[in-house]
Amino acid sequence: MSNTVHDMGGMHGFGPVEPEPNEPVFHGRWESRVFAMRVAMGAARLWSIDGGRASLETLPPLTYLTSYYERWFNGLERQLVKHELVGEDELAAGKSLRPGRAVNGKLSLAAAQRVRGPMAPFERPAPAPARFQPGDRVRTKEMNPATHTRLPRYARDKAGVVEAIRGCHVYPDSAALDLHDENPQWLYTVVFTGRELWGEEADPAIKVSIDAFEPYLLPA
Amino acid sequence: MPPADHSGHDHGRGHDHSELSELQLRVRALETILTEKGYVDPAALDQLVENVETKIGPHIGARIVARAWIDPDFRAALLANASEAVNALVGFDPVSAHLIAVENTPQTHNLVVCTLCSCYPWSVLGLPPVWYKAFPYRSRAVIDPKGVLADFGVALPPDSEIRVWDSTAETRFIVLPMRPEGTENWSEERLAGIVTRDSMIGTGLPRAQP
Numbered sequence: 411m412s413n414t415v416h417d418m419g420g421m422h423g424f425g426p427v428e429p430e431p432n433e434p435v436f437h438g439r440w441e442s443r444v445f446a447m448r449v450a451m452g453a454a455r456l457w458s459i460d461g462g463r464a465s466l467e468t469l470p471p472l473t474y475l476t477s478y479y480e481r482w483f484n485g486l487e488r489q490l491v492k493h494e495l496v497g498e499d500e501l502a503a504g505k506s507l508r509p510g511r512a513v514n515g516k517l518s519l520a521a522a523q524r525v526r527g528p529m530a531p532f533e534r535p536a537p538a539p540a541r542f543q544p545g546d547r548v549r550t551k552e553m554n555p556a557t558h559t560r561l562p563r564y565a566r567d568k569a570g571v572v573e574a575i576r577g578c579h580v581y582p583d584s585a586a587l588d589l590h591d592e593n594p595q596w597l598y599t600v601v602f603t604g605r606e607l608w609g610e611e612a613d614p615a616i617k618v619s620i621d622a623f624e625p626y627l628l629p630a
Numbered sequence: 631m632p633p634a635d636h637s638g639h640d641h642g643r644g645h646d647h648s649e650l651s652e653l654q655l656r657v658r659a660l661e662t663i664l665t666e667k668g669y670v671d672p673a674a675l676d677q678l679v680e681n682v683e684t685k686i687g688p689h690i691g692a693r694i695v696a697r698a699w700i701d702p703d704f705r706a707a708l709l710a711n712a713s714e715a716v717n718a719l720v721g722f723d724p725v726s727a728h729l730i731a732v733e734n735t736p737q738t739h740n741l742v743v744c745t746l747c748s749c750y751p752w753s754v755l756g757l758p759p760v761w762y763k764a765f766p767y768r769s770r771a772v773i774d775p776k777g778v779l780a781d782f783g784v785a786l787p788p789d790s791e792i793r794v795w796d797s798t799a800e801t802r803f804i805v806l807p808m809r810p811e812g813t814e815n816w817s818e819e820r821l822a823g824i825v826t827r828d829s830m831i832g833t834g835l836p837r838a839q840p
Binding site for chain 1: 653654655656657658659660661662663664666667668669670671673674675676677678679681682683727728730743745746747748756757759760761763764765766767768769770771772773775776778781782789790791792793794795796797798799800801828833
């Protein structure tokens with residue numbers, strides 16, 4: 411789903427930003443285990459990074475609106491059940507009731523020693539030349555797909571300018587549904603004025619950019 | 631301070647102790663299940679946690695910024711292709727393959743956000759702070775960046791333009807802040823000491839005093 415509460419750019423009502431002095435990396439051990447489990451299960455190669463994001467976005471809104479690692483935990487449980495890695499009965503029992511299924515990989519200690527972040531490149535050979543060049547005026551599409559997308563609502567049907575080409579990348583809208591459907595697309599940094607996004611009352615000193623995949627864009 | 635074991639900034643509704651304990655039990659049980667089924671190695675999980683708690687963090691980004699301040703060739707390389715420049719400098723496993731450095735100038739201040747989730751340049755800044763992942767920042771940075779900066783006590787010159795970068799793809803952004811005046815003769819190490827994490831997100835400025 412794309413028009414869910416995760417797409418919150420421009421929403422009001424969440425209050426001030428509250429930086430925490432001397433913030434620890436994790437607020438409790440359970441957060442660190444959720445983090446590590448979610449990263450490690452990526453090695454099973456059953457879903458893409460956007461498939462993982464979609465598992466969070468499709469949580470019920472009130473579940474989404476809990477803390478970050480509660481959200482990660484609930485999304486991970488759903489992914490594990492959806493991909494038949496863990497049964498609902500096992501989650502309820504709090505223990506394994508049968509052997510695991512075959513997966514495409516397991517994060518070893520040696521590999522974990524090399525992991526410093528999501529490093530795998532997302533760039534792919536281009537199936538066609540880029541349709542747009544820096545300086546081109548474009549308009550983002552009005553679109554409301556029921557499935558995952560990375561075009562935020564606040565930046566749909568807006569006029570902008572292509573500032574840079576970032577290469578041809580795995581297309582999230584496809585790869586979220588099927589890990590193997592990478593459907594590579596050209597990726598552009600597109601910049602908008604604050605007034606185009608937010609109306610004539612907006613501060614004229616503000617510009618906002620998104621990184622937009624070619625299918626999100628029309629010539630303007 | 632939030633209570634221990636609670637990343638309380640994300641949400642307004644409270645959780646009593648028993649609910650948190652239940653969550654902790656579920657987390658523990660899930661790790662047991664995943665281990666028993668052979669999907670994860672607990673030692674690898676420990677290592678992942680150790681990486682983000684002790685190895686990666688803003689000190690890496692600070693080193694990059696300090697080098698860019700003293701070495702014009704590195705600065706040019708960083709702005710042209712940050713992934714290549716950073717890998718050459720830091721010399722560890724590849725950083726995020728699509729790292730982009732954006733430079734603050736007297737005219738333009740850069741601010742990085744991920745409105746849709748929590749995209750952040752882990753490899754050079756570590757894991758993001760809670761506020762970066764929380765709803766106030768994600769919702770307001772693109773519509774009211776000056777208000778967000780005010781929450782951080784940052785006031786820009788009135789004629790500054792603010793450029794907000796919403797991390798909607800696998801590109802990752804690090805802000806190259808302006809070098810403070812009065813640091814002309816400083817060593818690279820001393821310069822790195824004033825480069826804060828927030829200054830590389832755009833919600834802060836390098837500290838005037840180390």
